[in-house]
Amino acid sequence: MEGKDSSEEAVAAIEACYQGFNPAAYLQYNYTPPRADFQRSDSIVPWKLSCLHKAFSEGEMPLIIYAQRNDIDIPASWIREETAGWVKCALIKKNPTAWTEKAERLRSVVTDVLPINVHQPCPLPAGSIPSSGADCLVSSFCLESVSPDLPSFTRALGHLSGLLRSGGHLLLIGALGESFYLGAPGLQIPVVPLDEAQVCSSLRTSGYQLLQLSVYHLPPDMRVGVDDVSGVFFAKARKP
């Protein structure tokens, strides 16, 4: 039997870190104030949401594939109404009525939760999306935190492109200058530190047309010890 090559080994090492990933802790770190403070226009989560809102208001991007395990991780059990408190703690805690309505709307539009492996040339199980490809993909804080290095990040972008139809859009959100984040108390998950130029060149190298790159610089009080991120990027790209 052939052994793993070094890049497969590096990916396997990152995969091993995720065995200890604690979604509730992760939500607490990144989706409560000060990072998710809707009273402040300079808080990270409102910034990310406004980028997504603008992108979806501007164009026709109806189909979203939600990536597992990270930012927009919606547990299948929650979709099936088996668990209630999971995502709730982070989002609309202060307004239970709005929370209930939003939860119902989300449940009614999400049709499935699928495993994805962006290091595989075909990241999704066969037959899970139309053969013509998806209209739109959204990935948030995923690729750089599962890639051991820049070439691996770039390859992952190329694999995602294979899931898009020609003319389809990728909305990519991620960390800038981050070398680790906490996936649980005391669990540092390695991240490939990216700068803006690398994000742009990786997108172009993997065949995307870059339509927009916006950057958020972290105010000092958002540096709360759960990572060493210096900024966040939002990229809107199109598959030609």
Ligand code: ADE
């Ligand atoms: N928000 C969600 N995930 C994050 C991460 N890994 N680093 C910084 N902010 C985040």
